[in-house]
Amino acid sequence: MKLSENAEEILEAMWIAIEENGGDFAAIQYIGIDSRDPAYAELVDSALIELKDGHAYFFEKGREEGRQTIRRHRLAERLLMDVLDIRGEEGDKKACQFEHLLKEGVDIKVCNMLNHPSTCPHGKQIPMGDCCTEARKSGNLGVLPLTELNPKEDGEIAFIQTKDSKIMHKLMSMGVLPGNQIYLVQNFPSYIFRIGYSEFAIDSEMADKIYVRQLVRQ
Amino acid sequence: MTLLGKKQKCHAAQSVSFNGKRKVVLVGNPNVGKSVLFNVLTGAYVTVSNYPGTSVEVTRGVAIIEEEQFEVIDTPGMYSLMPITEEERVGREILLNECPDIVIHVIDARNLERMLAMTIQLIEAGLPVILVVNIMDEAERLGLGINIPLLGEKLGIPVIGAAMAKKRGVEEIRKSISGFNPKEIRQFNYNKKFEDDITEIALMLKGDYRLSRKAIALLLMQKDNEIAELIEEQEGAGYQAIDELVREKVFERRESLHMDISMQRREIVKGIIKDVFSAPERRRFTLSDKLSNWSVSPLTGIPLLLIVLYFGLYQFVGVFGAGTVVDLLEKKLIEGMFNPWITETVNNVVPWEIIQELIVGEYGIITMGVRYAVGIILPIVATFFLFFSMLEDSGYFPRLALLVDRVFKKIGLSGRAVIPMVLGFGCDTMATMVTRTLETVRERIIATLLLALAIPCSAQLGLILSLLSKSQGSFFVWAGCVLMLFLTVGFFAARVIPGDKTMFYMELPPMRMPQLSNVLTKTYTRMQWYFMEILPLFIFASVLLWLGKITHFFEKMVEWFNPVINAIGLPKETTVAFIFGFFRRDYGAAGLFDLQEKGLLDVRQITVAAVTLTLFVPCIAQFLIMKKERGLKTALMMGLFVSVIAFGSGYFLNKLLVTTGIL
Incomplete structure (x- = not known):
């Protein structure tokens, strides 16, 4: 699925609000992307989310998509800070741009290289990918x-x-x-x-x- | 300067060799038995001196083989031709400056593969190498098989299997030295691309060098500054082009140059040992392995340490050395028999009282200086050095070092510093000298300071312990104060003193029974040093004290010091003890001892005096070494700092004891 960058940002914000902070929905006003942005329509059309009374809800497919997006974002942070040594605000900013490139198997390569990190540099969980589960099962710690x-x-x-x-x-x-x-x-x-x-x-x-x-x- | 110089010089030196002796240089990793081989070859004709311009000691001796004399040089341990530490640098300079006729590379048979990498480097550098594969006995015990003749054939140099501890292989080594005849040097090749790069650089070198061009090219690529400077000097105008080419090659390999070189050498070595070396499937465990495991695990290592300290330090050095032997030597022999006789003789022969006083008076050169040196210090220090050398030879120190590394890091030292610290309990002066084995300047400064402040030497320790033996409480107060200051001052010094952070790494040689001959040689060498350095100072101190007495300067000093002494709650008689203390830490303690016997000091005062004196300025010998090793400015600052801390602690301790009435 090819989503726009803004759509991915929305999914991330929602995933944090719902999965990490335990809400049922994400309030659109706090998502940080203007409610008139076409990205919302894009997500609704793809049947990933549903909008009701200024609240955004995940469909199951959207939840999974959100998980993958947040994973890519945090892997990007790890890559920039640990390997490329770009830190602080600059690192955060670059990570936001970088994450959108980690698709079509690139994320798996990065994850392998970083040896399946479990947290981002800010200490937040990185959702496990298939590659992480596999590595764990094989007992090969890399x-x-x-x-x-x-x-x-x-x-x-x-x-x-x-x-x-x-x-x-x-x-x-x-x-x-x-x-x-x-x-x-x-x-x-x-x-x-x-x-x-x-x-x-x-x-x-x-x-x-x-x-x-x-x-x-x- | 002549690190590489011109080859001709070397040849000239060879043929006209100033004393007609061929030169043999021993090289190798630490702990491979180089020094034992050196001792076996040279016997007693040995000199130890600092290598010019460095603080690294180099031992030289003469070997006589079939009526030919050889000059033998033992180098500090080195791991590769590319130096990291000052010791390795000196090792390399000797190889290059001294124009060795024969280089004996001593390696440990158990680590053949790792150590052959340096043999390859030596051969590659065009040096005339004999390889001694030592510790064959242990290797055989582990089930390792090494085909020595085949190894020699593959390397193209003489190779001898030996077990120095059992004197195995000595005859072959001697024969090999006397009959040495350098052959065509075998080439070992790196991979094609790498060889091409090296050759490209080597071909640009026009000067005439002692090292092979290939070795120089490799060192240049590894950014060896010393080599680079000399090449610049030799090549003159051509250097720029060489430098550019080297830079270009290095840039191409920027990812992994050092690693590549090592990896390729390993491949070469693997090829060489393929049919030479065989090892059993499973590693065999020996008693030494078990002992080693016990000594490094905190749970068993700390009790083991306490046992070693109790029997080694307390029973052997304290009770036997400082007690039994001192009693016999100082009280019975010197005070009882020798001194009365010499006093009478001198008084009869020399008519002037002032001179009598100088030789056999209260502070006389013989009656005090020599009596102290021979009667008190000698037995204590001899037993201590014996104990220390035994520990050293058994391989225990590296294990102790790793055990304390974490704690030592907190006070800015690495575990390695435990060796000078333990030695300090024998003689702080010698320990201050040994701090040069520490890697960073920062570490050396901190270690020097702590030795000056809080490590009492054996002579002082003995006397202070007997002072405090009257009251258990005072012992604990004293020990607590000194330990606390050691840690606190170290802790702050680590934060204040700038410089590189220390790293800790050490090879753990297998534990073994100390070899009697090694222990005796080491003890003897230390004792010899001790006497050469210390005895003149003792005599000097005697003369100074005598001068002070006849000029009445001494009494003036006592007057000046009085207010300080009073401030820490001590009677004015103790002032003399403190002035003594500056000459020798133990003089001071001896002075206190007298006062206590006379009943002039109570328990509180004894405790305060003992703490202050332990911390007080190092003795004059130690101060002079501090100046030599660390420079006048640093030494003076440390002296001042230590005095302030000593009297400051005395002052506060006194106040505390008076207020709380603990003692």
Whole structure:
């Protein structure tokens, strides 16, 4: 379904008012899109929503559409802030423009890349997509920082994420290289990991630069 | 400056080699047994000195193999040719500046794959390498198989399997050194595209270098500034074009240059060890693994630490060293027999009273300086160093470091700083020197300050504990005050002192039984240092005190100090103890000890005096090292700060104790 940008904004506002704040409807005056906007007619024509006495109600199809829209919006926020490092008001503004591009499978790609985040940078829930449910079912947690591994678990190093080339060199000289197996011995009070036959202790600032693919035990 | 210099210089130095000795440089990761190999090769002819312009210590010695003398240099641990720490930088400079005739790369057999990456770098750099695969015994115990001859064949260099702790392989290493004959250097290739890039840069280098052009090109690409500066110097006008090309290549690979290099080296190593290395399916667990697990988990690690401290510090250093041995040496031998004899002899031979006073008087060089150094300090420090070296050799310190890292971060230090801190309980002066092993300047400053303020050295600790033994309450007040100040000052210092945040990373070598020969060598080296540094200061202090006494300056100082001493509720007799305290922390404590014996101090006053004296200015030796390591300005500021805190705490503690009447 191809909706206009304003239509998507309306769905988002409604979804927040109804699903998150627990209302039965969303008052049009608070939606932030002028009530004379043609987007309303577009939504009504597509049988997504219904308007009554200045209130907007979801049809079931509209509710699902709203969910997907809010998901795309919050994924966009995550992408901009975590990966592109665009923060604050600028980030919010850009996220609003960006979200409309996350369609036709792009949202799934982004979601995979971000490893199925559950909340947006403002701490709100990101509704789960099919890809998230699938990932959860397969038990494959994807790529995690070493800090998220449990003690006595094995992982395979995926990459080192840091701009500091000194940290990079230090980790590499410890044998932290993509493809190597890593075993987390302990995570408190410091992280101890084993690669091959050597053990190293590092603090959490260094541990969270190491990304590992959890090896699922049979 | 001559990091790379001209190759000719090197060759010239080789043929005319100033003392006719061939040079052997040992390199490798920390904890691979380099130093043991060094000791085995050189025996007793060893000198330790700072590498010029740095604070890193380098050990040199002479090995005699088949009547030929070799100069052997032990470098600080390094992980790769591309240096990060000052120690690694020094290691590399030695490789390049000293024109080694032979480079012995020592690696740990258990980590063959990881460590061979550096062997590849050394060979690639065109250095004359012998590879020693050490710790073979442990590797065999783990079920690892290494085909040494095949490895040698694949690398194209001499390779020797060894177990230094058991002196296995020593003869082969010696033979290999004396018969060393550099062969054609084998080339290890990166992938095609990468090789092309490296070659393109290498071909532009026109100067004559000690390192192979390939190695230089690689270092340039990794933005090694030191190398870049030297290339600029050597290449002159041509440098700009080189720099541009390097930039272009680096930009093309901006995503993952460092990673690519490491990954490709790993591929090369994998290819080499394919038929060389075999490991069992499952990792075998040894007793050392278990012990290691206990020591790093907080639940078992903290009780273990307390046991180590109780038996090591309290029983061995405190009761045995500071008690039994001091009694025997100081009271019976020196005070009882030696001093009366020397006093009489000197008084008979030297007619002038003033000189008699200088040598054998109240503050005499022999009767006080030497007596203190040999009779009291020596046994305490010797037992402490023995204990410390044993812990060091067992591999316990890195585990202790990771256990305290979180707490230490709060006071601006990383867990690594636990080593100088523990050493401080032996000798703060030596510990202040060891702070140079800490990575950031900020960390060094904080550690120096805390050592000066709140870590009592063993001699002082012994005396203060005996002072406080009369009343349990006073011990807890004292310990509480010192600990609280240690944490509070550290906490604020961490917030005030600018600089890079510290990171903590440390290799955990396997736990093992301390090797007697290592422990003795380490203890001996420390003791030797201690005496060379401390004894002159003791004598100097004796002379100063003697001067103060004959010029009556001493009495003046006592007068000036009196108001301060009175303010913290102490009688004026204690002033002398505090002035002593500046020369040596333990002098001061000894002074208090006398006063207590005379019944001049009550429990409250003893407690206040002990706290103030513990915190009070570091002894003169420590101050001089602080100046040397941190600069005069910082050292003076710290001295002032510490004095203010010491007397301030004394003042408030006194007020508190008077008002509450706890003691």
